[in-house]
Amino acid sequence: MVESAARRVRHSVTVKAPADTVFDLVADVTRWPLLFPPTVHAEQLERTGPDERIRLWALANGEVKTWTSRRSLDRSRLSVRFRQEISQPPVASMGGEWSLEALSERETLVVLHHDYRALDDDPEGLRWIRQAVDRNSRAELDRLRDAVELDGGGEELxxxxxxxxxxxxxxxxxxxxxxxxxxxxxxxxxxxxxxxxxxxxxxxxxxxxxxxxxxxxxxxxxxxxxxxxxxxxxxxxxxxxxxxxxxxxxxxxxxxxxxxxxxxxxxxxxxxxxxxxxxxxxxxxxxxxxxxxxxxxxxxxxxxxxxxxxxxxxxxx
Structure with missing residues (x-):
């Protein structure tokens, strides 16, 4: 059976904050449960230089899912790449990248890329994944914007x-x-x-x-x-x-x-x-x-x- 090509989706938001400030929030996965609505719990399992292995528990379409991912953090490129090692059905594989672009000293474009496949290329599974990725990406990007624009990342609050x-x-x-x-x-x-x-x-x-x-x-x-x-x-x-x-x-x-x-x-x-x-x-x-x-x-x-x-x-x- 020939495996179909991965689906690719892109979500973005413009944030009125310096790129380094935004990168810090994206890079520190231990802060995600407090800041990002979908994330329930996050643990850093390993860290070697810019590479880390993490485990996440998060809500996807109202269900609690858990997976293990590897991430590569590159501050010079303002990029965080990720790839799931262990996924949960209906996901067969998923990865992507947080990509930041400094539009000015105080404005940053944040782009969140995903690529994914469903088990057996099941159409219903693909619909489920697309809906979960859309919901969670938008919730994360909106909260990321609010966190840095309204309360400076939440540290004072x-x-x-x-x-x-x-x-x-x-x-x-x-x-x-x-x-x-x-x-x-x-x-x-x-x-x-x-x-x-x-x-x-x-x-x-x-x-x-x-x-x-x-x-x-x-x-x-x-x-x-x-x-x-x-x-x-x-x-x-x-x-x-x-x-x-x-x-x-x-x-x-x-x-x-x-x-x-x-x-x-x-x-x-x-x-x-x-x-x-x-x-x-x-x-x-x-x-x-x-x-x-x-x-x-x-x-x-x-x-x-x-x-x-x-x-x-x-x-x-």
Whole structure:
């Protein structure tokens, strides 16, 4: 059977920012989950000079897909080339390039090229891939433009923090408590309801109703990627009004004294427009960060304490 030629598509956007600034965001894949709507989680597996191997989890046409890619970063050419090593159906192969052109000192043309094939050249598979590439490329380019034009890449609007507890119990029990989020409504006082799907083992999609201090309930949606017994990472895909992005992590590590250290980490991007609507027009970025830190920290610490009690009760009978 003769393999058909790869389909090729091109998407572009003009960004009012220096090319080096734009290149930095494209090159740093670890920032993509916070900035780019489709990306759930990204890990750099290897790095040798300008070449790296990465693994991504991302939404494609509403489905969570994961793949491993190799990328070659060339700052002198303002280019990042990529090629999937391991793809997921219906994709047979995919690659492409981020290509930047400095139109002036403060304006950059960003072009995102893709080439792809579908398994068995299936027409339905080709339609699915084209739709996913179109949606994700446009979402990424639009967000890239907004990130550098509106908030300088998001650094001033970003908030990172963590909370930890010490646990005298088994890592498996702590992990089980955190992974079995479907039972959180009966275990955690701030969780009013939770719907969880795990169509692919280790990839969870959940919708949660969280009780606020004033008694109101707000709904968020998240995608979680689980690494059994030691780590769960997540991204909120439907956020509270004051946030433009929110990623997090539950991390379980063994201490030198034999106890466990269980940590909740958050990285948040403040939505200044949403914060003004939710908290008042005169709310500053620092005030919004303080409110978010308090609310998320309180719920995280509550979850950590209940996970500790669950694991220690099981450890001590």
């Amino acid at each position: 970003a908030l990172s923090f963590e909370d930890s507890v010490r646990v005298r119990g088994a890592a498996g029990d702590v992990y089980a408590f955190l992974a079995d989020a479907a039972r959180w409504p009966e275990r955690l006082p701030h969780v009013a309801r939770l719907e969880l799907r795990e169509d692919t083992p280790g990839v969870q999609e959940m919708e949660m109703g969280t009780r606020a201090v004033d008694g109101t309930t707000h709904t968020t949606r998240s995608v979680r990627v689980c690494f059994p017994e030691h780590r769960i990472v997540y991204k909120q895909t439907v956020l509270p009004l004051a946030m433009a992005g929110h990623t997090g992590e539950w991390l379980i590590r063994e201490r030198e004294d034999g106890a466990l250290e269980v940590t909740s980490r958050h990285v948040v991007l403040i939505d200044t427009v949403g914060a003004a609507k939710a908290l008042g027009e005169r709310t500053t970025v620092e005030q919004a960060k303080a409110v978010v830190r308090t609310a998320l920290g309180k719920n995280s610490r509550t979850t950590l304490e209940h996970a500790r009690a669950y694991a220690e009760e099981r450890a001590h009978g």
